[in-house]
Amino acid sequence: MSTAVLSPPTTVNSVRRRLVLGLAVAAAILVVLMAASLALGAEHVPFGQVWRALTVGGTDADVIVRDVRLPRTLLGVLVGSALAVAGALMQALSRNPLAEPGLLGVNAGASLGVVIAMAYFGIGALSGYIWFALIGASIATVAVYALGSAGAAGASPARLALAGAAITAALTGAISAIVLLSSTVFNGFRAWSVGTLSGRTAPVVIQVAPFIVIGVVLGLFLVSSLNALALGEDAAKGLGANVARTRLLGVVATTLLCGAATAAAGPISFVGLVVPHMVRTFTGPDHRWLLPYCLLAGPILMVAADLAGRLIARPGELPTALVTAVVGAPVFVYLIRRRRMAGL
Amino acid sequence: MTTDLQTQPPPGNRLRAHDLKLQYGERVVAENLSIDIPDHSLTMIVGPNACGKSTLLRSLARLLAPNHGSVVLDGQDISRYPSKEVARRLGLLPQTSIAPDGITVADLVARGRFPHQKFLRQWSTDDDVAVTAALERTNTADLASRFVDELSGGQRQRVWLAMALAQETPLLLLDEPTTYLDIAHQVEVLDLCAELQESGERTVVVVLHELNLAARYATHLIAMRAGQVVAQGAPKEIVTPELIESVYHLRCSIIDDPETGTPLVVPAARRSAPRVRES
């Protein structure tokens, strides 16, 4: 793998070395954050005891670490990587720098699925939502692509974005209508829709993990084709990229990632939008580096935001989505101002 | 500089198109269009705006499926190849291309290696060699670490050409590779095309608006109008005032290029009637 091939080989190697080193640093940061997320919270546990809690257990504090903080931390890693990778994929596929899981209607579809599960199937447990969220996300995605590519002109980034906005508006209307009919659904939906990792237990993690792992692997499989597609459809086809297959697999991957992440944690904004842009300022537009970096940077932001939410409002908590928005928005504004927004 | 040996294309050329019907939606751009690209030629396609040159090139590169007829690459219908296999034999420089923001020249040129890369082997020394050679041939080696979006139009054009060269295909289709280039760089790019062709490495097809340069460099010239081939052959044999008048509706006289003896089109002056009507 290489981002730049300059005639003197030293330059190639130094660029590559910098990027590999960056990945190692990001991985180290993530490990430290995960340890902190296990140790810190309403009740601090010494780092030394964290390991003991995971392996031996016994005390009340050990139970908190293992049964509450561990699933929550792992879910933060899964959801963070899912949203960041999905954002990078969507930005590449739609050639729209503002694309994110919210834009193409995927989150709205997942939300509608959850609301229907609550209202018509009486499902209150988080672990029951996942299939509804995935089905809702898929239907919304298919609808957006069908609407966006209807007619002779075919799909274009602008048409997809417009279709996404239209479908999102329609689905949001439907969600409001259903939610307002019943106060139990209203309360359940409100608790879910703030977007948080709080209260997620091991079964939820185990349930969403396969979808997210498959989505990530699929995304990593597409990196070179996405590089070709970034040059425009004609150039990509001229280079021998299978444009239709890349689009299809990319859409399947984003649907799995967004559907699973949204089902587990509720709609979380900004991670899918901001992380790929932050990463791009370091890696450049080569997806062979961009996606692995997103895979680490997404969880870093997610776990850090969750931890901050726990520490700032002790002994209470701020919802994770609130923290990601508060952190994400200024970073995003800074990125836009610093440089013409790094595109695709 | 030019050789006009290949007036009659021999049978069984690598790239041929038979009885094409090309259309976008309901708009038919070309019908009953057959074309044969002589192997090892530098074929230039000329014709007025919107006559279908880019459309023809897109169908030859399999970007546009013909509604009728077929494009034959190495004796087999081009639609039957795996897509990367086509891209290893035939490269296309589209008329307009988009570079991702923040991409460096070296990185962009390296993307031309896509059809040669395997999933688990993203980069090889062959790739290094091809990219370096392409940068040098297009005089862009000193731009390698610059950002593409910060280059001049002409520099950018040469970088895209470098990407097409890095693809290392025996057949190379270039759609107006000299737009944005000053006269010196135009000549440089066309010299490069001639070099590629003369070295026997490649068959090069170029869409060009600059008639006099086309007539000078082409070993095989194709004149198109409204989706049809009006004339083809060695420039010396086919470029006549009648042809120019019928293709472009432009009256002109033809003189010998003082450098090469190839035909030079001199448009009729607007005020005084042209004195010479025959070449």
Ligand SMILES: Nc1ncnc2c1ncn2[C@@H]1O[C@H](COP(=O)(O)OP(=O)(O)OP(=O)(O)O)[C@@H](O)[C@H]1O
């Ligand atoms: N994507 C498209 N959809 C619909 N019509 C198109 C499309 N591309 C080209 N056309 C039409 O097809 C015809 C031929 O276009 P083409 O681009 O092949 O012309 P050209 O000979 O390359 O012209 P130029 O010299 O201006 O590049 C034109 O009438 C054009 O409007």
Ligand SMILES: [Mg+2]
């Ligand atoms: Mg054209």
